[in-house]
Amino acid sequence: MKTNGFLIIIAGPSGAGKSTVRKEIIKNKSLNLVYSISSTTRAKRRGEVDGKDYNFVSKDEFLREVKNNEFLEYASYCDNYYGTNKSFVDKLRKQGKNVVLEIDCTGVFQVLKKFKKSEIITFFIVPPSLEELEKRIRGRLTETEATLRGRLKRAKEELKLTDKFDYVIVNDRPERAAKEISTIIKNALALRG
Numbered sequence: 001m002k003t004n005g006f007l008i009i010i011a012g013p014s015g016a017g018k019s020t021v022r023k024e025i026i027k028n029k030s031l032n033l034v035y036s037i038s039s040t041t042r043a044k045r046r047g048e049v050d051g052k053d054y055n056f057v058s059k060d061e062f063l064r065e066v067k068n069n070e071f072l073e074y075a076s077y078c079d080n081y082y083g084t085n086k087s088f089v090d091k092l093r094k095q096g097k098n099v100v101l102e103i104d105c106t107g108v109f110q111v112l113k114k115f116k117k118s119e120i121i122t123f124f125i126v127p128p129s130l131e132e133l134e135k136r137i138r139g140r141l142t143e144t145e146a147t148l149r150g151r152l153k154r155a156k157e158e159l160k161l162t163d164k165f166d167y168v169i170v171n172d173r174p175e176r177a178a179k180e181i182s183t184i185i186k187n188a189l190a191l192r193g
């Protein structure tokens, strides 16, 4: 029988570069990673693809899935819901894939309660500074002034939680940060054998 894959968690404030770094890590085929596509009620951004970046669903649909216990974890983040599909993650882990969850901190704590610590590696991505974080969110051209303020407020709260994570990674350059994470995952895979 195959050993279940790891759960690799990537968290950190909005705009820190989680998606950018995650896409870079997943390119490394030797790590056997697969991205857990979350469901969200937030509006699709320019360039995002339904079923690839997220499963974009209505609030009614999301709440129906909550009621049916379909989420491994879920959270409300800046007026929208986000959740991890339980059966998707279970199926891939059973195939031996290491599943990458890119989720907020409240979601991370829910996941940590459900699995053995030996099954999980947690990363918290930080920007070089708060000024740079704001610059990155603005540069993405996805937010209104109001949603930007909400995300920055949430960022300050999340940045107090770094000590809850196995590794804190400064995203100065995406390729460098991705390499740091990839090396950690590679070593964890080698140790498990």
Ligand code: ADP
Pocket: 012, 013, 014, 015, 016, 017, 018, 019, 020, 021, 136, 137, 139, 140, 171, 172, 173, 174
């Ligand atoms: P998150 O997923 O954490 O919200 P994104 O990956 O969407 O963040 O990155 C936010 C913005 O910052 C994007 O426009 C992205 O291209 C840019 N970005 C990501 N990493 C860096 C970096 N190391 N230096 C400069 N810009 C970056």
Ligand code: 5GP
Pocket: 011, 012, 013, 014, 018, 038, 039, 042, 073, 074, 075, 077, 082, 083, 084, 102, 103, 104, 105, 106, 107, 108
């Ligand atoms: P964004 O709207 O920028 O894509 O995501 C906002 C926040 O929601 C980010 O912190 C992101 O990691 C988080 N997020 C995305 N998917 C999930 C999920 O399935 N569960 C939880 N708890 N958070 C998620």
